[in-house]
Amino acid sequence: MTLSSKISLQSGQPLSDALLTSCDREQIHRPDAIQPYGLLLIAKADTLQIIAGAGDLEARLNPNWLGQSLPDLLNIPADGLKLSGGKALNNTRVSGLQDETFNAQFHVSGEHLLVELEPLDSRNFLTWEIFSQIDATADRFERCPDIAAVCHHGAQVFAKLTEFDRVLVYRFQEDGSGCVMGEKRNEAFPSLMNHHFPASDIPRQARALYLRNRIRVIPDIHYEAAPIRPVEAGTTGIDLSDVQLRSISPVHLQYMSNMGVAASASISLVVDGILWGMITCHNATPRILSEDIRAACRTLAGVMSRQLRNKEELITYQERLRLRNAIEFATSHFDPAASVKDNLQRSVTELRSLFPCDGFAVIDQKEIKTSGKVPEHSDLLAIRDWLRLGSNGGIFCSSCLGKDYPPAEMWPEASAGILAITLPFRTSLTLVWSRVEIVQVIEWAGNPHKGAPDHDGILHPRKSFESWEQTVLGHSHRWTTEQKQAARRLRRSLIADYQTQQLRELNATLTATVQERESLIQQKDFLIREVNHRVQNSLQMVASFLKLQARTSTNEETTEALSEAQHRIAAIGLVHRRLYRGDQMGMVDLSRYLEELIEELCSSLGEEWQAQLRMVLSPVSISADRAINVGLVLTELVINASKYAYGGQAGPLYLSLSVTGDRLTLTVSDQGRHDINLNGSGFGTRMMKAVVGSLGGTLTYTPLSPGLEAVMAVPLDINGPASAHEDIPDGLYS
Incomplete structure (x- = not known):
């Protein structure tokens, strides 16, 4: 029936x-019983003493099995029962009573060793x-x-x-x-x-x-x-x-x-x-x-x-190959000079053939191009708006559209399943492949609705397995995984074409803009060269004047101040030259700048400093004004090390520049001997305090044995918060 x-x-x-x-709630792996055609022994895994069992053990194995040692009962070496990871041992033959021979399998279950004994057939x-x-x-x-x-x-x-x-x-x-x-x-x-x-x-x-x-x-x-x-x-x-x-x-x-x-x-x-x-x-x-x-x-x-x-x-593989060839054939008709939208609207027939379907539509903001059997235009526009609200990664697939989008229940003969691609263009486009309803008759082995628990909560299985037919409505043919993947590839390809087209238009605009501004840039370049030449000449004149004044001065303190001023002007001049030579206006590679600055300082302090200098500088770009300030601090620290740590002679000097997170750290350390005055108010100390403060950083000193380490930490962000300067010893090296 x-x-x-x-x-x-x-x-x-x-x-x-x-x-x-x-x-799903039934604990079928913990039945506390076995099928009686075999036997089960349960022993402690550590002592191998049998504590429980199941089956007719007394008549088929040993009347006194309980409490015995498992190796003695089965006549198996104890070393052969060392198990790990719950793995079963190889099959082992065990002789029983009544001329039976058992195949023994061993398993670990928590702290227990399980031995199941299954009678063997006498055949080979x-x-x-x-x-x-x-x-x-x-x-x-x-x-x-x-x-x-x-x-x-x-x-x-x-x-x-x-x-x-x-x-x-x-x-x-x-x-x-x-x-x-x-x-x-x-x-x-x-x-x-x-x-x-x-x-x-x-x-x-x-x-x-x-x-x-x-x-x-x-x-x-x-x-x-x-x-x-x-x-x-x-x-x-x-x-x-x-x-x-x-x-x-x-x-x-x-x-x-x-x-x-x-x-x-x-x-x-x-x-x-x-x-x-x-x-x-x-x-x-x-x-x-x-x-x-x-x-x-x-x-x-x-x-x-x-x-x-x-x-x-x-x-x-065959389906993927077919779909890849179909996509290549459909897109090969695209006009490179036309927009993606125009190409899609002109190729609805080719695009419809990509996937087995009954209809295809390209939905623009208001315009719709279709091929084959699809829902009404108003319904397609509503589907487009509904798809935009979802978070489906631009791909939506359903073989029962009425379940996901209830209005579709009204027109299964027009579309019961869709595969849709939403393209995130400036003017959004939606591609929809549609399949109509396929009435399916599924033949079940018995009524699948029967077999629920009774009122007492006891589960009873189905009693009838006679053929039972179910007519399924509102479904289309299922979209395969390969078809979904092909839709994703097509979407990526169309987005890439759109981006290429946008870049082409942007490049044309940029080309015209660049040509228009090239003459202005040439004029600016000429002015920059002239300004740089004049600035460098002016800085050289000031440096020469300071050098001349230092030579003619009879006051040692004045001579030192003029020399330090000369070094600071040299640091500013170096930044200016790097600014002019750099590719990015306003930005300086701090590591290269500091390296060149130290080389100039060593030249002025004495060539013997080159052999004593050790530098580890990590590359980092910062704005020119901040680079000047870092250079001034470094110049001051090096000059102080030369004057106070080594008494004007060359000595070991270590410099490092590192970047950690959003901060850069400049370290200068020496191995000289000196006295640290924490209460000084010299010009150098006041200058460094002001400069470090303008950078929003900190400058700390750590005495070494021997020597001194100065560490300046400043934020990379030019808008970083200003830091307090209580850590700067007032009057150090003054």
Whole structure:
């Protein structure tokens, strides 16, 4: 019997929120029990003493198992049980009672060591027949043309390998639901090919376990769970995520019973670390998968997953290549001399062919150019205004426009899905590719709305898995990831063209302006040369006059003052020359300026200073007036070091210029011997205090053994806040 229902997805998700919430809350990894076909031992990880277990341990392993040492009970060397990082040991064979042989797997769970014992099949393991089947299957997978073929062949291979009644290859969709893409069955079960399953059938925590454990076997769903005992061992709620024998959720067991399944096996398909889908095996009677078959299933699932990734990558590559060629073809018709707007409006036909769609529109401030089937002009203008309000990075994509933009519910036959590009030009442009409504009929394996919790809060799974059809309205074909990426590339290309056009127009304007001002610049350059020549001559005359006065003066203090004034004038003259030679009027490279200034000071103080000087200067540009002030302070500090630290002789002198954040630091230090007068009021001290104050900085002194270090710190910003000068010792070196 087939049920039909016409449901619009505007009413909400097709699944019950209560069902999803209840499933996601279930602690399926902490069942406190195992499936009884195997045994479980729990020991302390540090002492290896067995404190709990599950299953018929007394009859199948040892009547006195509790409290024993794990290595003694299993006859395993204790050194072989050193685990780290929760990794399982290699398979270990353990002999049991009743002529049973168990395969032992070891896992770490917190402070406990878990040992699961699974009975082995008496058949040989990993036979040559299975090896040859794996090799042939891998070759067949590689020759499959697409994903559908891989899924179809995978179902055939796993059905033959496991001999289960029905094998489904199940792929997860973007919304968490799944679709059967491959099937192999006999008459024991009906077909579920192309059927959909709601996301609640495999909740989030179950998917996490499927990523962690790639194969899961339930030999008989009607088993009676074997609880972990004794209860007083304190293992209640222990994490059994890695245990293959872990007991199954009662909800899932009831779910399979409702499907008529007596035994199942689930094999994960993992692509790039993401759960791509599942291979689900169903049997109408109890059935177990032996160890060799499970190993082959793991290997084949890995081979199949790699081929699924290869097919997806091939499809993605082909789609990207097609879209890139389509964009290049569409934009190749653009006229380089025309505006981007004109090119877009003239190329609506070519642009429409970029993406499979029913219509295309270029929307200007008021003008609209269209091709194909699109909404009314007033609706397009409203969509443009709505898109401008969003923060979508200039790209908007929807395959259910009515859900995102409610007015679109009124005209799904004109547009049920759009891909839009908003261009941030001076006059904004919007490009819209439109797709009309596609009425879809989704065939579900049972009504996905059933299975919500009862009034008592107990979750009951769906009882019916007969085909149930859902008619989906208001949707268009989905826009692919490659199409969205191509839209972003097109947007970047159009913005670049617009910017190039703006630059071309700006360059034309600038060219005319430059030509107009070139004559003015030439005149200014002539005047600057003349002014520089006159200023330099004037400074040289003043310096020569001061030098002559210093030579003729008989007063030692006057001679020193005149010499210092001469050095200060030289510093100002050097800045002036650098200003004239520099590329940026008004700005000076302070490091080069200070280097040249020191060279001139050393020439005047004596060539022997060159060998004593050490400089580490970081490049920084500051305004000329501030450079002059820094130069004056440096000149004063060097002269003071020469006079007071070394008594006029050459001595070691260290200079550094550094930039930290928004401040520059000038350091001058010597190794001389001198007395520091903190109460002096000499001209040099007063001058430096005034200059540093005008820079909004500080000047501090630190006595060394021997020597003295002077540090001036000033803000780079010319509008930096003025600083107090209490740190400047009044009268230092006076």
